[in-house]
Amino acid sequence: MADEYKPPALPSPFTNTTPAPTLLAQGAEAHLYKTVSLDPSIPAALKVRPSKPYRHPVLDRRLTRQRIIQEARCLVKLVREGVSVPAVLAMDWEGQGAEESAWGGAWLMMEWVEGPVVRVVLEQWEAWMKKNAASLDESQLQKEEDRVRGLMKRIGHTLGGLHKAGVVHGDLTTSNLMLRSPAQDTTDSPTGVSMEGEVVLIDFGLAGQSTQDEDRAVDLYVLERAIGSTHPRSEPSFEEVLHGYRESHKGTGSTLKRLEDVRMRGRKRSMIG
Amino acid sequence: MALKLETINIPHLPASLPVHVALYRNVQNSAFLRQQLLAGNAEFEYAFIDASLIAESFRKLGIADSTKDLLIVKVSVTPEITHDSVAAHLESSVEGTSVPFDDMTLSEISDITKIKKLYKLGALPSPAAKPDASQPHQDEARRRLELSMLGAIALRGS
Amino acid sequence: MIAIGMEGSANKLGVGIMLHPEDGSPPQVLANIRHTYVSPPGEGFLPKDTARHHRAWVVKLVKKSLKEARVSVDDVDCICFTKGPGMGAPLQSVVVAARMLSLLWNKPLVGVNHCVGHIEMGRLITGATNPVVLYVSGGNTQVIAYSSQRYRIFGETLDIAVGNCLDRFARTLHISNDPAPGYNIEQLAKQGKQLVDLPYVVKGMDVSFSGLLAAIDGLAAQWGLGGEEAAKEDADKQASTAGETQIIPETDGKPTRADLCFSLQETVFSMLVEITERAMAHVGSKQVLIVGGVGSNERLQEMMGIMARDRGGSVYATDERFCIDNGIMIAQAGMLAYQTGFRTPLKESTCTQRFRTDEVFVKWRED
Numbered sequence: 001m002a003d004e005y006k007p008p009a010l011p012s013p014f015t016n017t018t019p020a021p022t023l024l025a026q027g028a029e030a031h032l033y034k035t036v037s038l039d040p041s042i043p044a045a046l047k048v049r050p051s052k053p054y055r056h057p058v059l060d061r062r063l064t065r066q067r068i069i070q071e072a073r074c075l076v077k078l079v080r081e082g083v084s085v086p087a088v089l090a091m092d093w094e095g096q097g098a099e100e101s102a103w104g105g106a107w108l109m110m111e112w113v114e115g116p117v118v119r120v121v122l123e124q125w126e127a128w129m130k131k132n133a134a135s136l137d138e139s140q141l142q143k144e145e146d147r148v149r150g151l152m153k154r155i156g157h158t159l160g161g162l163h164k165a166g167v168v169h170g171d172l173t174t175s176n177l178m179l180r181s182p183a184q185d186t187t188d189s190p191t192g193v194s195m196e197g198e199v200v201l202i203d204f205g206l207a208g209q210s211t212q213d214e215d216r217a218v219d220l221y222v223l224e225r226a227i228g229s230t231h232p233r234s235e236p237s238f239e240e241v242l243h244g245y246r247e248s249h250k251g252t253g254s255t256l257k258r259l260e261d262v263r264m265r266g267r268k269r270s271m272i273g
Numbered sequence: 274m275a276l277k278l279e280t281i282n283i284p285h286l287p288a289s290l291p292v293h294v295a296l297y298r299n300v301q302n303s304a305f306l307r308q309q310l311l312a313g314n315a316e317f318e319y320a321f322i323d324a325s326l327i328a329e330s331f332r333k334l335g336i337a338d339s340t341k342d343l344l345i346v347k348v349s350v351t352p353e354i355t356h357d358s359v360a361a362h363l364e365s366s367v368e369g370t371s372v373p374f375d376d377m378t379l380s381e382i383s384d385i386t387k388i389k390k391l392y393k394l395g396a397l398p399s400p401a402a403k404p405d406a407s408q409p410h411q412d413e414a415r416r417r418l419e420l421s422m423l424g425a426i427a428l429r430g431s
Numbered sequence: 432m433i434a435i436g437m438e439g440s441a442n443k444l445g446v447g448i449m450l451h452p453e454d455g456s457p458p459q460v461l462a463n464i465r466h467t468y469v470s471p472p473g474e475g476f477l478p479k480d481t482a483r484h485h486r487a488w489v490v491k492l493v494k495k496s497l498k499e500a501r502v503s504v505d506d507v508d509c510i511c512f513t514k515g516p517g518m519g520a521p522l523q524s525v526v527v528a529a530r531m532l533s534l535l536w537n538k539p540l541v542g543v544n545h546c547v548g549h550i551e552m553g554r555l556i557t558g559a560t561n562p563v564v565l566y567v568s569g570g571n572t573q574v575i576a577y578s579s580q581r582y583r584i585f586g587e588t589l590d591i592a593v594g595n596c597l598d599r600f601a602r603t604l605h606i607s608n609d610p611a612p613g614y615n616i617e618q619l620a621k622q623g624k625q626l627v628d629l630p631y632v633v634k635g636m637d638v639s640f641s642g643l644l645a646a647i648d649g650l651a652a653q654w655g656l657g658g659e660e661a662a663k664e665d666a667d668k669q670a671s672t673a674g675e676t677q678i679i680p681e682t683d684g685k686p687t688r689a690d691l692c693f694s695l696q697e698t699v700f701s702m703l704v705e706i707t708e709r710a711m712a713h714v715g716s717k718q719v720l721i722v723g724g725v726g727s728n729e730r731l732q733e734m735m736g737i738m739a740r741d742r743g744g745s746v747y748a749t750d751e752r753f754c755i756d757n758g759i760m761i762a763q764a765g766m767l768a769y770q771t772g773f774r775t776p777l778k779e780s781t782c783t784q785r786f787r788t789d790e791v792f793v794k795w796r797e798d
Contacts, residue, residue: 016285016286017284017285040284072427080396080421091427
């Protein structure tokens with residue numbers, strides 16, 4: 001390719017930040033940096049949504065602005081409701097200057113969550129199991145199975161809390177679930193993979209406020225498919241997500257019933273227009 | 274009693290723009306200080322950053338004639354504004370007791386009921402007035418209130 | 432080894448002949464012939480008419496391809512056909528032809544998933560080794576990535592396919608279906624300037640177009656831009672201003688037909704690029720391969736290219752010979768399966784309208 005790749009410049013005021021924020025990940029729509037809050041001893045996550053040059057500028061501004069505000073609103077609401085998500089510390093959605101050529105992105109500074117994403121946890125676990133499962137005896141295998149099922153159940157609980165608060169995530173994958181590292185980890189497993197810690201939901205870039213069974217069921221279905229495609233070995237444990245979800249609060253029955261419909265639709269989805 | 278003026282370098286601002294923060298209790302001349310702000314006295318340019326929100330923040334958060342506890346923030350926007358110049362000016366203008374600008378002192382001063390009303394956080398559990406390590410859920414309540422308030426501030430104007 | 436591939440899942444009938452040299456050197460396309468059933472403006476292609484078209488042309492195309500490839504029937508190792516997904520009647524007319532040839536020539540049959548055909552041909556032509564695949568056509572909209580011997584669907588349309596959305600709007604505007612409605616929308620969109628607000632629906636890696644189509648159809652009706660008369664008016668205006676200096680008319684915010692095509696493309700393609708980017712981030716891939724008829728749209732390729740560049744990757748697209756439905760892709764995917772020992776017994780040589788990409792066991796890949 002003739003065009004050299006250059007990561008986009010940081011938005012103001014982070015060009016001044018000392019030490020400079022470190023880029024952790026280039027997600028689909030945002031760059032995630034680790035930086036500090038106003039207090040240099042408190043780490044913070046900085047999510048920058050750069051302008052997307054592939055989109056028409058009018059559409060780009062509309063989407064960037066709409067999404068960062070939507071995301072922040074959902075997070076603020078969830079923090080108030082006590083759902084475990086990173087808190088919002090500061091944000092800006094206007095970009096620099098109003099002129100057409102200006103940097104049209106937006107940023108959101110959030111509380112730093114220390115711990116791994118569930119995707120990595122499951123990948124490491126699956127990789128270990130693929131290689132070494134044969135060396136485990138029946139009870140060890142059962143124990144490993146139980147650990148994954150326990151994690152799935154906690155995920156279900158957290159999702160229940162999310163939906164109860166009137167928010168749907170819109171992009172539930174195992175990359176958007178974290179485990180907040182506990183002060184003391186008591187993991188005892190030959191895999192060496194810890195599954196402990198509070199489940200924290202992250203990346204609310206596609207979230208919205210809704211209490212509709214349909215939206216909630218789609219949330220669960222999206223996660224089910226994501227686990228099926230990314231973690232084939234853990235797929236059978238998905239039912240535990242639903243168990244945890246069912247237990248989380250009253251009124252999940254109608255959502256879970258709707259999930260059946262959503263699944264049917266998915267499978268039967270016509271492949272011809 | 275010596276003035277406890279903190280000079281802070283904000284990590285996201287250039288080193289040439291330190292911020293000076295002082296906290297006073299038992300202030301006696303709030304009416305005078307407020308008048309200086311209202312009159313736009315250039316020597317008394319303190320704290321307010323978002324010009325369009327001055328009226329709003331002034332009414333809700335700003336100094337009133339009856340203010341006893343006062344937080345003062347000053348940014349060194351020109352090289353002439355230094356720790357010493359700010360300290361000298363405050364010592365000559367503010368009649369009150371200078372106290373340390375820290376979490377402990379602030380949490381003694383903060384009016385939780387007022388804060389909750391201002392940021393529409395009435396549904397949240399109220400933390401105790403003082404942090405208490407033996408009461409972890411109190412800490413959690415304080416944390417949740419604090420983070421909810423930060424979120425509300427970040428979202429203003431959206 | 433030589434495979435003949437036969438495709439007819441929609442309005443294109445394609446026959447291709449593929450050679451996989453015994454010495455392991457790169458596969459060669461010996462013939463790739465297509466004949467398209469074009470319906471009149473304002474109309475879609477109906478299954479029965481399309482099937483009739485395929486029946487009328489299939490023998491001619493097979494003969495012509497053998498001649499072009501300079502191979503005799505004896506050289507052919509297997510006959511590959513599209514098993515699905517697609518429109519029932521057209522699929523059936525081609526499967527009957529394939530079965531007949533199999534019996535006549537005594538050659539084994541290999542049933543192929545149409546989507547897998549697109550993916551394998553795209554990989555072969557572009558050299559993309561393990562890309563995220565955006566498959567966009569009149570019948571399909573999927574974001575696919577390979578994992579553990581399946582082409583897994585990460586995202587797809589929740590209602591109509593993107594190509595169907597474009598085709599149906601072309602019908603609303605009474606745009607010609609020759610050579611393809613999407614092609615003509617693309618040309619008209621190039622004159623569009625004003626972006627109108629349209630519903631933008633992305634859920635995770637899934638998209639939805641039906642609300643958008645209803646909205647833009649509504650705009651066309653509201654501004655009197657749909658139907659045969661508006662199409663004629665537009666054509667006349669084009670003819671009269673041809674060669675003259677273009678004077679930009681005072682629009683008063685009223686969109687033109689071109690503006691609507693432009694807005695439609697900008698919006699739906701942004702949605703597609705967005706879900707593709709999300710899939711790339713999710714699987715950690717830097718390559719994108721666009722396949723399917725809509726993949727030949729240059730604006731979509733351009734947008735995808737910018738996205739891929741900004742991720743430090745690149746986009747792979749094929750031209751209309753391989754992007755639009757064809758027989759050679761069926762031969763290619765069929766051959767890969769055939770080489771692993773896969774055969775479709777005569778008794779099972781049926782076709783099916785619904786055949787999900789992830790149902791196919793990809794035995795020929797081991798990465």
